[in-house]
Every structure is written in C-alpha cells, then in structure tokens.
Amino acid sequence: MDMRINNTVSAVQMRGVEKIYHRGSTSVAALAGVDIDFERGTFTAVMGPSGSGKSxxxxxxxxxxxxxxxxxxxxxxxxxxxxxxxxxxxxRDRIGFIFQAFNLLPALTGEQNIVLPLELAGRKVNKARLREVVDSVGLGERVKHRPAELSGGQQQRIAIARALIAQPAVIFADEPTGALDLRTARDILSLLAQSVHQLGQTIVMVTHDPVAASYADRVVFLADGRIATEMYRPTAHAVAEQLTHLGDTVVAAGGR
Known part of the structure; x- marks a missing residue:
C-alpha cells in the first residue's frame, strides 16, 4: 500500500540513507547517512570526486x-x-531518465522513441501533449527521422522529450551532456533548465562538469558518501573552486 505524504513540496526525500557494499571480508559505505530533499520545480546538480557516492x-x-x-x-x-x-x-509512472548514452531504439523514429514508454505502460498518447513536448525541445520534423539520421544533440533532445512526455514527478539525468560537444551541451543544459523554470519539471543531474552544474539552481557536493556542502545560484568558477576544497569541507564538518 502506498504511504503518501500529502502536500509535500519535495519530489524526492531521503532520510538517513546508507548503502553498504560488502566485498569479501570488507565493507564499503557508498552512502553514509544522507538526508536531503529535492523540491518540486527545481534543478539540482550532484557533484563529487570519483567514489563519492553520486551514482x-x-x-x-x-x-x-x-x-x-x-x-x-x-x-x-x-x-x-x-x-x-x-x-x-x-x-515507469513517475520517473524520467536521461543518460549519457541516449538509449534510443535504432529501428524506431524519434517520435516512436518518445512515445514508447507510454505505449509500454498501456497509456494513450495525447497528440497535443506530444506536439507540445516536441516543440519545447526544438525538434520540429526531425522526429520523423531514425536515430542514425540525427546528430548527437538531436538524439539527446529525443531522449529529453521521452523523459518529459509522461509528465514525471522527477527526471534523473546521469552525465546527460558527456557525449556532446561544448556548444551542443550548452543547448541541452539550457533546455533542461527551461523545462524546470517554464514547465515546472524537477531534475536531479549527476555531473562532473562545473559548467554543466552552473545551469542548476542548486549544487550538492558529496564526499565519502556524505553531503559535504551545498551551493545555490552556482557559477562554474565557484563550483570548480568548491570541488578543490571538498576534502577540507568534510574535515571541517567533523566527517558528518
């Protein structure tokens, strides 16, 4: 039975979350008591060094x-x-995913890839909603083409439209611009920010790139499986500077 919290402002709430992996006789804490909320209609970037617990x-x-x-x-x-x-x-019903690998089915057109999650769920495709989403990601008639006929940026736009079509509670993006050139990456990040600020979407994005993180409303920094600090209204320079001091932040916080 669903245990709902009515009128919550958060799309995701994590309380005291620990994740421990056992490797032989040793145990590794990938997450060590994480408390965090991702509020609705916000864009959060999650950053930290390799092994910090982002993924x-x-x-x-x-x-x-x-x-x-x-x-x-x-x-x-x-x-x-x-x-x-x-x-x-x-x-299926409440989450959208965007990955570095676009994960499109090559035999389907862009439009067919976009609506595939709805069809798999047995949900009727709202043509007006489809057109709205296609227009919002700037695809136009390119949706009639198959992935091999599209650029990397256009394929990622298809993936974003696929994530948006079902109006999910939250979209999780894992290094969504990692396979794109700089200009295309900026276009995609602007599109993600637009979906938050104009459409009210909630996005949680894992990234290693300070420039990508600067498009978010908030950046959460992880170190050793813990939240080290947060930053609001980030700039690329401020994010890069904070990343260089993550170890110091954890020590100053007493390893909390």
Whole structure:
C-alpha cells in the first residue's frame, strides 16, 4: 500500500540513507547517512570526486537500488519494502531518465522513441501533449527521422522529450551532456533548465562538469558518501573552486 505524504513540496526525500557494499571480508559505505530533499520545480546538480557516492545516491533516489538502511520517498511514496515489480511500475509512472548514452531504439523514429514508454505502460498518447513536448525541445520534423539520421544533440533532445512526455514527478539525468560537444551541451543544459523554470519539471543531474552544474539552481557536493556542502545560484568558477576544497569541507564538518 502506498504511504503518501500529502502536500509535500519535495519530489524526492531521503532520510538517513546508507548503502553498504560488502566485498569479501570488507565493507564499503557508498552512502553514509544522507538526508536531503529535492523540491518540486527545481534543478539540482550532484557533484563529487570519483567514489563519492553520486551514482549510488541517484540509483537509491530513483528506486534502482535499495538502500541498506534509511528511507526514500518518491513523489510521496515510501520505497521501503517494495518489490521489484512495484518499483518498476513506480519508475515507469513517475520517473524520467536521461543518460549519457541516449538509449534510443535504432529501428524506431524519434517520435516512436518518445512515445514508447507510454505505449509500454498501456497509456494513450495525447497528440497535443506530444506536439507540445516536441516543440519545447526544438525538434520540429526531425522526429520523423531514425536515430542514425540525427546528430548527437538531436538524439539527446529525443531522449529529453521521452523523459518529459509522461509528465514525471522527477527526471534523473546521469552525465546527460558527456557525449556532446561544448556548444551542443550548452543547448541541452539550457533546455533542461527551461523545462524546470517554464514547465515546472524537477531534475536531479549527476555531473562532473562545473559548467554543466552552473545551469542548476542548486549544487550538492558529496564526499565519502556524505553531503559535504551545498551551493545555490552556482557559477562554474565557484563550483570548480568548491570541488578543490571538498576534502577540507568534510574535515571541517567533523566527517558528518
């Protein structure tokens, strides 16, 4: 049974989340008691050095991985104890994903790739909504083409439209511009920010790039599986500067 919290302002809430991996006789804490909210209609970038827990945080928040302890609420629904079928349905209905690899089916047109999640869920495609999403990502008639006939930037626009079409509670983006050239990456990041500020979408993006993070409303910095600090209204320079001092921040915080 769904455990909803009414009128919550957060698309995702994480409370005391720990994720421990056992490797032989040793244990590694990928997340060590994370408390964080991702509020609706906001764009958050998650950053940190390799091994800091970025991907694990995203996977736990999206219900792709179960935390060892703690609680995750997605769109007001407690993920604790849900089986894989329940989690799959929840992800299908309430989450959009954007990855560095565009993950488009090559035999389908752009439009067919966009509506595929709805068709798999047995949901009727609203043509007006489809046109609105296609227009919002600037694809025009390119949606009639197959992925091989599109540039990398156009393929990522298809992936963004696919994530937006079902109006999910939250979109998780994992290095969404990593395979794109600089100009195209900026266009895609502007598009993501626009979907937040004009459409009210919620986006959580893992990135290693300070420039990419500067498009977000907030940057959350992880170190050693803990939240080291946060930054609002970031600039690329400020983000890069903070990344160089992450170790100092964790020490100053007493390793919390």
């Amino acid at each position: 694990t945080l995203l996977h736990c928040a999206a219900g792709l991985d179960q935390p060892t302890s703690g609680k995750v609420l997605l769109d007001g629904v407690d993920l604790t104890g849900k089986n894989e079928t329940e989690l799959t349905m929840l992800r």
